[in-house]
Amino acid sequence: MTNDINWYPGHMKKTKELIQENLKLVNVVVEVIDARIPISSRNPVLNEILKDKPRVTALNKSDLADPKANEGWLVKLKREKKNAAAVALNCMSGKGIKELYDILNKMRSESKSKKPFRIMIAGVPNSGKSSLINRMTGRKSTRTGNRPGVTKGKQWLNLKQQKTGSGADMQVLDTPGILWPKFEDPNIGKNLAFCGSIKDEIMDPQELALELIAVLVIDHPDLLAGRYKLKENEIEESSPVSIMEAIASKRGFILPGQKIDYERTGRTVLDEFRSGKIGRITLEKPNEK
Numbered sequence: 012m013t014n015d016i017n018w019y020p021g022h023m024k025k026t027k028e029l030i031q032e033n034l035k036l037v038n039v040v041v042e043v044i045d046a047r048i049p050i051s052s053r054n055p056v057l058n059e060i061l062k063d064k065p066r067v068t069a070l071n072k073s074d075l076a077d078p079k080a081n082e083g084w085l086v087k088l089k090r091e092k093k094n095a096a097a098v099a100l101n102c103m104s105g106k107g108i109k110e111l112y113d114i115l116n117k118m119r120s121e122s123k124s125k126k127p128f129r130i131m132i133a134g135v136p137n138s139g140k141s142s143l144i145n146r147m148t149g150r151k152s153t154r155t156g157n158r159p160g161v162t163k164g165k166q167w168l169n170l171k172q173q174k175t176g177s178g179a180d181m182q183v184l185d186t187p188g189i190l191w192p193k194f195e196d197p198n199i200g201k202n203l204a205f206c207g208s209i210k211d212e213i214m215d216p217q218e219l220a221l222e223l224i225a226v227l228v229i230d231h232p233d234l235l236a237g238r239y240k241l242k243e244n245e246i247e248e249s250s251p252v253s254i255m256e257a258i259a260s261k262r263g264f265i266l267p268g269q270k271i272d273y274e275r276t277g278r279t280v281l282d283e284f285r286s287g288k289i290g291r292i293t294l295e296k297p298n299e300k
């Protein structure tokens with residue numbers, strides 16, 4: 012993971028320049044966003060950087076998000092701009108990849124160029140950029156933990172032939188563009204942290220889990236109660252701390268002296284949310300924007 016990035020202004024400027032430089036070489040940019048937080052995981056200035064460059068928004072990790080919300084987001088994203096393209100993806104199973112190729116093929120035929128059709132993948136940390144590149148090329152081709160700034164010779168990877176349809180003249184840049192997220196709103200920071208896009212070491216798991224529980228009690232009390240075998244009517248009237256304590260005792264996360272292991276409980280709730288075990292949850296609904 013490359014989450015050990017500090018998004019200080021100098022760094023943002025550098026990544027922006029890097030993307031702009033790579034942009035000249037590509038026909039299209041695929042922005043990978045997290046389907047659970049489509050607002051928080053979009054880059055705030057990509058529009059400005061891309062200008063008229065064709066773009067596809069990939070709602071990745073759609074398997075972890077609410078299917079109805081995925082549908083709603085796709086409709087909304089497609090309406091955003093003239094010719095805006097959007098697709099729901101699951102890079103673990105490959106679901107949606109064929110649809111992405113259909114979109115790219117259509118764009119390629121419209122470009123009428125004889126040169127290879129070139130694609131850049133971009134997105135905030137942990138959105139699934141490397142997983143998508145690996146899916147598209149059909150192998151583990153990307154370096155993990157790639158760092159912005161180490162792009163000497165650019166490497167182009169051919170896309171899996173059978174997937175591209177007519178010919179193999181589509182290529183993807185091996186190094187994804189890492190985009191900084193929006194930080195102006197503390198809720199955005201929280202959402203990114205809930206979904207694992209912000210380094211855990213700088214977040215207190217206990218605090219973060221309490222924040223997540225507070226959100227889930229309001230939006231998904233049924234799922235929270237179901238996962239931790241709690242009574243729905245009880246949790247609706249309880250504070251996040253007492254819900255955390257109830258979870259700890261159900262799971263036996265008790266330290267010597269009958270003390271609650273808040274840290275372990277917090278980590279467990281976060282892990283189970285991130286891996287979809289609590290349910291398919293979209294934190295930002297399409298009708299809220």
Ligand SMILES: Nc1nc2c(ncn2[C@@H]2O[C@H](COP(=O)(O)OP(=O)(O)OP(=O)(O)O)[C@@H](O)[C@H]2O)c(=O)[nH]1
Pocket residue numbers: 012013014071072073074075100101102103104134135136137138139140141142143156157189
């Ligand atoms: N459930 C699910 N997990 C996914 C999906 N795509 C990626 N992941 C997981 O999300 C995590 C991040 O994926 P990466 O492909 O490394 O993301 P990245 O954008 O390259 O991350 P950085 O390089 O750190 O910026 C990994 O644990 C992946 O296995 C998906 O569609 N569904």
Ligand SMILES: [Mg+2]
Pocket residue numbers: 140141142155156157187
């Ligand atoms: Mg990566």
